[in-house]
Amino acid sequence: LAGIFRDAKPAWGIPLDYAEMQAAQRVLSRMEKTSKSTKRDRRPTLDELDKLLTHFTERQQRAPHSVPMVRIIIFALFSSRRMEEITRIAWADLDEEHSRILVRDMKHPGQKTGNDVYVDLPPEAMRIVKRQRQEGKNRPEIFPYSTDAIGAAFTRACKVLEIADLHFHDLRHEAVSRLFELGNSIPHVAAVSGHRSWASLQRYTQIRAKGDKFADWPWLDRACQ
Numbered sequence: 001l002a003g004i005f006r007d008a009k010p011a012w013g014i015p016l017d018y019a020e021m022q023a024a025q026r027v028l029s030r031m032e033k034t035s036k037s038t039k040r041d042r043r044p045t046l047d048e049l050d051k052l053l054t055h056f057t058e059r060q061q062r063a064p065h066s067v068p069m070v071r072i073i074i075f076a077l078f079s080s081r082r083m084e085e086i087t088r089i090a091w092a093d094l095d096e097e098h099s100r101i102l103v104r105d106m107k108h109p110g111q112k113t114g115n116d117v118y119v120d121l122p123p124e125a126m127r128i129v130k131r132q133r134q135e136g137k138n139r140p141e142i143f144p145y146s147t148d149a150i151g152a153a154f155t156r157a158c159k160v161l162e163i164a165d166l167h168f169h170d171l172r173h174e175a176v177s178r179l180f181e182l183g184n185s186i187p188h189v190a191a192v193s194g195h196r197s198w199a200s201l202q203r204y205t206q207i208r209a210k211g212d213k214f215a216d217w218p219w220l221d222r223a224c225q
Contacts (some may be wrong), residue, residue: 039203042170043177044163046213049073051161053219056153067145069153071128071223073171075143077214079125080175080193082107083147083168090140091133099126106194119194122179124220131224180204182212 005021008014028034056069072086085103093102099121106117121129132142154168179189186198186205195201
């Protein structure tokens, strides 16, 4: 609403008073009715991931042409890519020699388009990409599926499995957290996550757990069979 009030008169000639909106914002802030959103710290447990991936494996067996949610979830877990980015990545954007991909129009608060960024692909994520290539699909995208289909499938599965308060975007938080648990530096993690500001990653430096909780995890091998 603040953006509409700010731009209404100069952009569209609609006589909205931006000063009134600013005054309202100040009052609401003083009354503690508004504040910055809290950062989510939700991470999926191994048990929750096992339930989800078992669910989608069984769905794939019943409907072979459905979205391969197992590979998409695992790719998100290790690459830290957002859902919208996953569906946009093209084969032409893959630099296999240097284990990286070009993410086009990466989300950025001050730049809506043209924010194309190369990010490193961890070896686990690259394995999923190579498995996708074996499918032989004549599509320009590595994951030629819609965000609507992926998001709806994930949300529906969580509801069916009674997994509370888990969002697809939480997989990105899991991926970044894991990279720090492996002992990686902020610059290395940023090269994977695509964060421009290292300050955005400062909260992860408080992570005390060490090691790789996916060390003996069977699902990566299963997804690449």
